[in-house]
Amino acid sequence: MKTSLQFFKDMGVCDGAYVVLERVFQAAGVTEFDYAQGYEVMLSMMDQIEMDAAQSADPDHATAAGWLQWCYDLRNRPEAIMYFGDHIEENLFRTADGQTHESLEAAQDYDRRRYGELKADHAAARVINGVRFGEGGAETWEVVRPEQDDLTGFDAFVWHDSTTGLNHRTESLAEAMAFDAEQAGIISNIDAAVAAARIERRICDESGKFAVWVEHEG
Structure with missing residues (x-):
């Protein structure tokens, strides 16, 4: 991963640390510095960095350890790896459940399957029983389908979810329908989750040493 003085400024380096970096770049006679190499240089300058850090107004950079931690964390910042535009987009994608896939299509198909199965399982677990009262x-x-069956001849209704064991009994058809609609909202939530499903792609710097996951766009 390449760095430059402007790079460090744009990443938010404090003024005191910038002075140290300026000296490092000038001593090396370069305008760009390899990140890993520069980090090793910083490790060899701990005493000087400690003195300069003590004058920093930024509490995160007020010690050499804080400054080095900030530098270390750059390797995990997508904007740092992508700064020069020479990063590599790998053919490795990650779905929200942490599973990795070797193509975007595979990741998308995986999401469609898992959310589809979740919807099917939820729908299959839900049932409304129409109840007719008899003598004694x-x-x-009788299992009924509210969207298809005539429910006016039943005396009560029992809504049941075999997954959770939840039961709801009522003699009001309106209440039974309202309760079912509320529970069916879970499927709508799953649909919303599908629409918002996040797929990330792994990118690495031009050297291939440092990699991060970023949300795939498009």
Whole structure:
């Protein structure tokens, strides 16, 4: 990963640390410095950095350890790796559950399958039973489909979720329908999750030493 004085400025380096960097670049006679090499140089300058850091107004850079930690963290910042535009976009993608895939298409197909299975499992677990009362308190239960069946002949309804064990009994058709609609909202939430599903792509610097995950666009 290349660095330059402007690079460090744009990454938010404090003024005191910038003075140290300026001396390093001038002593090396370069305008760009390899990050890994520069980090090793910094490690050899701990005493000087400690003196300069003590004058820093930035509490994160007020010690040599804080300054070195800031420098170390640059390797994990996408904007640092992408700064010069020479980063490498790898054919490695990651879905929100941490699974990696060797193409965008594979990642997208994986997401479609897992969310599709989640929706199917949720829908299959939910059922409404229409209840008819008989003599002596007897009850006849029948699985009904609110969107297709005529529910006006039933005396009560029992909504059941076999996954959670949740039951809701009511003699009101309106209440049964409202409760079912509320629970069906979970499927809408899954649809929203599908639309917002995040797929990341791994990028590395031009040397291939440092890699980060960034959200894939497009």
